[in-house]
Amino acid sequence: MSDDTERSVELTRTGPSRYRATNVRGTTLEIGDGSTDDFTPVELLLVALAGCTAITVDPLVSRRAEPTTFDVHTRADKIRDELGNHLVDLLMRFDVAFPEGEAGERARALLPDAIHKAETRLCTVSRTLALGVEAEVQIDDV
Structure with a gap:
């Protein structure tokens, strides 16, 4: 690029x-x-949010240990209210597993910080949404 x-x-x-x-x-x-x-466009927005965050986080943790599982589940509720149609209750749930051992432990320990950095400064999609929409993040299987 x-x-x-x-x-x-x-x-x-x-x-x-x-x-x-x-x-x-x-x-x-x-x-x-x-x-x-x-x-649908809403599904693509969810894909963009999950994809941007995953693409940002993956290299940060994978250089410590290659994940055995790296899935991001993204969902939201579409509502219509006085503000019009929009999404609320955005959630990205990370299902990430690393191999046993020291390298896996280092990657596991880094994952929450890597996700936080993606959300707060590195991922363009989540940063753009954060200007107007707050997204909750949930980490599973860490």
């Missing part, structure tokens, strides 16, 4: 309530309204 700060995707309608997103590298993703198997 260049030093350019711009990030962009193109969205093209492919049918009623169906779209194809294309990134600058030519990769595509189908998006829909939930009436098909395509990802």
Whole structure:
């Protein structure tokens, strides 16, 4: 990726309530309204939150020990109130396991701090959401 700060995707309608997103590298993703198997925009927001945090945290802990499991479960409730439609109660639950031994223990000990750093300064998606939405993080199997 260049030093350019711009990030962009193109969205093209492919049918009623169906779209194809294309990134600058030519990769595509189908998006829909939930009436098909395509990802919805809200699901993509949850993917972006989990993906950005995982991509930020993974190299920090993996250099201590390779995880045997690294799953991030992200969920939220979609509501409609006086503020309009929006998500509340965002939760990222990390299910991460490391091998037994000293290296695994070091990685396990680092995981909460790595997630905290991602949330507070490193992950662009969570930082952007934090400006207007607070996301709760839960760590499982550490």
